[in-house]
Amino acid sequence: MASTCLLFLRGSGSVCLALGLCIPNIVRSQPASDTDLGNKSLEQLMNIEITSVLRKEEKLSRTPAAVYVITQKDIQRSGATTIPDLLRMAPGVQVAQVDANRWAISVRGFNDIYSNKLLVLIDGRTVYTPGFSGVFWDQIDVPLDTIERIEVVRGPGGSVWGANAVNGVINIITKSAADTQGERVTVGAGSEQTADDEFLYGGKAGRHGYYRVFGHYISFGDLPTQQGVNGGDGWRLGHEGMRADWNLSPSDSVTVEAGAFESWQGQTVLMASPGGIPAHVGDFGGDFMASWNHRLANGSETTLQVYNNTYSRTDTGMREAENTVDVDFQDHLNRESRQDIVWGVGYRSTYDSLTNSAGAAMAGISNNALGYAIYFQPPQRTFNLFSVFIQDEISLAKSLSLTVGSKFEHNAFTGFEGEPSARLAWLLDNSQTLWIAASRAVRQPSRVDSDVDVNFGPMPLGNGSNIGAQLLGNPNLQSETMDDYEAGYRIILGKRLSADLTAFYSFYHNLEGNSLMSPYLSAQAEAPLFVIPLVFENRIGAEDYGAEAALNWNISGRWKLRGTYSWLKMNFHPYASAQSNAAALATLSGMLGGSMGLGSFSDLLVSISNFNQSATANGGAAPENQAGLRSYFDLTRTISFDNSIYYVGALPLQYVPSYTRLDSRLSWKARKSVEASVVGQNLLSPHHLEFGNVDQVMGTEVTRAVFGKVIWSF
Amino acid sequence: MDYRLFGRSVLGIRLLCVAMPLIGMMASAQTVSEPALKAAFLYNFAKFVEWPPEIFAGASDSMVLCTYENNAVGDALKEIVKGRTINGRRLAVLEIRNIAASKACQMLFVGAAAGRNEDSILTAIGNGSILVVGETRGFAQRGGAINFVLQDDRLRFVINLGATDRARLKLSSKLLSLAILTSN
Numbered sequence: 001m002a003s004t005c006l007l008f009l010r011g012s013g014s015v016c017l018a019l020g021l022c023i024p025n026i027v028r029s030q031p032a033s034d035t036d037l038g039n040k041s042l043e044q045l046m047n048i049e050i051t052s053v054l055r056k057e058e059k060l061s062r063t064p065a066a067v068y069v070i071t072q073k074d075i076q077r078s079g080a081t082t083i084p085d086l087l088r089m090a091p092g093v094q095v096a097q098v099d100a101n102r103w104a105i106s107v108r109g110f111n112d113i114y115s116n117k118l119l120v121l122i123d124g125r126t127v128y129t130p131g132f133s134g135v136f137w138d139q140i141d142v143p144l145d146t147i148e149r150i151e152v153v154r155g156p157g158g159s160v161w162g163a164n165a166v167n168g169v170i171n172i173i174t175k176s177a178a179d180t181q182g183e184r185v186t187v188g189a190g191s192e193q194t195a196d197d198e199f200l201y202g203g204k205a206g207r208h209g210y211y212r213v214f215g216h217y218i219s220f221g222d223l224p225t226q227q228g229v230n231g232g233d234g235w236r237l238g239h240e241g242m243r244a245d246w247n248l249s250p251s252d253s254v255t256v257e258a259g260a261f262e263s264w265q266g267q268t269v270l271m272a273s274p275g276g277i278p279a280h281v282g283d284f285g286g287d288f289m290a291s292w293n294h295r296l297a298n299g300s301e302t303t304l305q306v307y308n309n310t311y312s313r314t315d316t317g318m319r320e321a322e323n324t325v326d327v328d329f330q331d332h333l334n335r336e337s338r339q340d341i342v343w344g345v346g347y348r349s350t351y352d353s354l355t356n357s358a359g360a361a362m363a364g365i366s367n368n369a370l371g372y373a374i375y376f377q378p379p380q381r382t383f384n385l386f387s388v389f390i391q392d393e394i395s396l397a398k399s400l401s402l403t404v405g406s407k408f409e410h411n412a413f414t415g416f417e418g419e420p421s422a423r424l425a426w427l428l429d430n431s432q433t434l435w436i437a438a439s440r441a442v443r444q445p446s447r448v449d450s451d452v453d454v455n456f457g458p459m460p461l462g463n464g465s466n467i468g469a470q471l472l473g474n475p476n477l478q479s480e481t482m483d484d485y486e487a488g489y490r491i492i493l494g495k496r497l498s499a500d501l502t503a504f505y506s507f508y509h510n511l512e513g514n515s516l517m518s519p520y521l522s523a524q525a526e527a528p529l530f531v532i533p534l535v536f537e538n539r540i541g542a543e544d545y546g547a548e549a550a551l552n553w554n555i556s557g558r559w560k561l562r563g564t565y566s567w568l569k570m571n572f573h574p575y576a577s578a579q580s581n582a583a584a585l586a587t588l589s590g591m592l593g594g595s596m597g598l599g600s601f602s603d604l605l606v607s608i609s610n611f612n613q614s615a616t617a618n619g620g621a622a623p624e625n626q627a628g629l630r631s632y633f634d635l636t637r638t639i640s641f642d643n644s645i646y647y648v649g650a651l652p653l654q655y656v657p658s659y660t661r662l663d664s665r666l667s668w669k670a671r672k673s674v675e676a677s678v679v680g681q682n683l684l685s686p687h688h689l690e691f692g693n694v695d696q697v698m699g700t701e702v703t704r705a706v707f708g709k710v711i712w713s714f
Numbered sequence: 715m716d717y718r719l720f721g722r723s724v725l726g727i728r729l730l731c732v733a734m735p736l737i738g739m740m741a742s743a744q745t746v747s748e749p750a751l752k753a754a755f756l757y758n759f760a761k762f763v764e765w766p767p768e769i770f771a772g773a774s775d776s777m778v779l780c781t782y783e784n785n786a787v788g789d790a791l792k793e794i795v796k797g798r799t800i801n802g803r804r805l806a807v808l809e810i811r812n813i814a815a816s817k818a819c820q821m822l823f824v825g826a827a828a829g830r831n832e833d834s835i836l837t838a839i840g841n842g843s844i845l846v847v848g849e850t851r852g853f854a855q856r857g858g859a860i861n862f863v864l865q866d867d868r869l870r871f872v873i874n875l876g877a878t879d880r881a882r883l884k885l886s887s888k889l890l891s892l893a894i895l896t897s898n
Contacts, residue, residue, distance in 0.1 A: 037750055037751065037753070037754035037794060038754060038757055038794040038795070038798060040754060041758075042755070042758045042762075042888070042889070042892055043892065045751060045754050045755055045758065045869070046868060046869065046870065046892065047868065176851070178851050178852050178855075179851070204855070207856075208852075208856070210852075247852070249830075250829060250830025250831075250832070250833065251830060
């Protein structure tokens with residue numbers, strides 16, 4: 001079979017199933033000493049680690065893309081309790097905790113809580129929010145012990161995955177129900193995270209099937225602001241879910257997953273008063289996914305997947321209800337020839353309802369207190385996405401293969417889009433791979449870009465008249481596009497060392513920004529009201545370049561090191577044709593008679609002009625340098641001591657200094673059925689800031705914390 | 715295209731060159747390939763399982779360990795059994811291609827490559843006194859006696875007590891204590 005991995009073959013992940021062992025354990029097999037093994041006892045044999053290179057592991061090391069795999073072992077040994085914290089492990093990924101319940105996560109820059117160029121999937125199910133094409137990480141709960149692995153692809157994946165797989169794809173792949181049989185009870189508590197409780201039961205579903213059901217509850221306390229005040233940002237989430245897998249026949253398998261969650265997140269909204277006012281986010285939702293996979297002995301494979309995501313969220317003055325239905329079909333033809341073709345078709349329909357007033361009241365704040373009101377025109381909308389993709393992997397020579405393909409989509413905002421890519425892999429020998437790639441990816445506008453209408457103010461001007469601002473979506477926006485060039489090198493050195501290096505240069509076109517338009521006098525207000533409109537426009541270009549490295553060193557059977565380093569530079573340049581907001585502001589000031597108390601309002605305008613575009617406005621909001629080093633150490637057969645240290649460079653435009661965080665974990669497997677662990681998080685400093693305030697919600701600092709957990713398995 | 719692309723790419727390549735010498739050091743220690751480890755387990759299983767005496771015609775008959783659709787394990791097993799005996803019986807390793815040949819085997823290892831044939835193999839063997847060992851997920855649940863599973867990169871095994879009972883095999887308590895037990 002060809003080198004099919006996440007990037008090149010969609011589906012619920014069965015093809016990539018064994019890839020979890022890939023990168024972290026790339027060590028050559030050693031056929032010698034087989035006879036010695038006969039002298040070893042069963043107990044001794046059970047302690048030997050398998051370090052062979054499976055065929056599928058080799059496949060990953062030969063994949064012509066920047067892929068990093070976070071395995072279940074990495075998850076256990078990191079001591080992390082949330083998916084965002086797990087993602088700190090991968091090179092090229094920016095993870096910043098904004099407050100107790102919000103994260104800004106992106107790949108290769110453009111970081112924001114509304115990062116909108118990254119695609120996130122759970123078992124092939126897209127979990128980004130159609131409203132702004134980003135991810136609400138506080139709605140994404142997967143009990144960490146049910147994750148088989150997380151595949152993180154840096155760079156564009158649009159040729160297979162479509163719009164929004166611009167600068168990265170994160171695929172969270174859960175374990176088969178067959179691998180979570182029995183009962184498992186987890187109880188965890190700590191100083192910042194006050195609960196992490198889980199009950200899981202796995203059983204048989206008929207002669208050829210397995211299932212699991214689980215309940216998960218997490219709760220986090222409030223974090224302090226930079227001024228040391230309680231940020232009121234505690235968070236609670238409950239989630240029930242199931243997964244079942246059946247082997248209907250030797251060549252057919254069916255997977256069904258379903259879940260429901262409810263969550264409550266505290267926050268402090270800044271706009272209305274300097275100290276902010278307490279508010280909260282409330283959300284609930286559910287998901288359902290079913291997939292059928294038909295696999296032939298020659299490696300050909302057909303997959304049909306349907307899923308439905310639905311949720312309702314009340315957040316800073318708005319109530320959002322979303323419902324997505326998606327059907328995907330994919331066919332992999334393996335004709336044992338020099339060409340290996342994968343093609344697929346997909347359809348997605350999203351319905352949303354975005355209303356302001358009722359939702360704001362539910363969140364405990366009225367529009368007046370908030371200082372702005374958000375409307376969508378129209379408030380309800382259904383939009384469809386049709387897509388086809390085809391990809392061909394051609395063996396040019398024994399050690400040279402070319403993968404070409406493209407996705408073609410029709411979306412409701414910009415119509416047809418094409419996302420071609422070409423990747424060349426050259427296997428220098430059994431242990432070295434060199435690859436290059438050129439790709440185009442697009443980010444189509446989302447609902448907020450097209451249809452939003454935010455009214456700020458009014459504020460008195462001092463002469464009996466008022467001033468307000470209006471931020472308007474633009475239905476005529478074009479897609480943001482990115483042309484990307486990448487090169488990578490992987491090497492397996494000896495038995496215990498492997499390295500993965502990547503360099504990239506990306507050109508972004510038509511990035512969105514907000515343009516100030518000419519003010520007008522509102523006809524509806526009682527007192528004279530000047531309204532300054534701002535409109536989203538494709539007005540910025542950018543270059544983004546950098547390099548990433550990952551190193552795995554298994555020093556001995558009991559000590560393993562994992563290192564990563566990322567370097568990133570971003571340059572932004574507004575198009576010459578785009579109106580200068582500073583110039584427009586000056587004109588405006590003149591029009592209104594400069595002396596009339598516009599000072600604070602112009603500050604507000606600057607802040608408004610960053611609305612929904614803060615990643616671009618903040619120079620990408622990504623540190624230039626990031627590094628991580630993780631150490632997994634087995635003190636004895638039952639006790640392990642693990643450490644993760646991360647350095648994250650400064651975000652100067654957000655006034656976030658650089659920081660280094662250390663997490664240490666000590667775990668003891670007391671019996672076959674009981675494991676206890678204690679984790680110290682952020683041990684190096686009492687508290688640190690990772691991101692600035694976003695969209696008028698107060699950011700808080702991450703504190704030093706301790707967390708303990710006991711797991712019983714029956 | 716922006717001319718700067720070329721300049722920056724060169725910089726990127728230079729970075730790679732700087733990073734490479736860092737990866738000079740190497741450590742070495744014994745590593746074991748998965749087929750070799752599986753073969754060693756198989757040899758150990760044979761030591762801790764008692765077959766009904768009537769299946770051996772004579773006291774000097776060899777014990778026959780068979781592999782199907784996994785030559786790597788078969789080859790490793792041949793190396794291990796060289797010069798070794800179990801309860802005075804010499805050990806023979808047979809790579810079978812036709813399942814009918816399994817009648818001669820005391821143990822049969824079914825490789826993952828058997829794929830869709832697994833179920834028909836298990837049906838063909840029925841209640842015969844053959845210790846059937848598999849390596850695909852759920853093999854023991856489908857009626858196999860022993861199933862290799864990978865946990866934390868280490869090899870573990872599931873024993874299906876229903877299958878070993880039906881095959882009239884006696885398993886030592888030591889073997890059972892190390893196994894993950896199921897009964898199907």
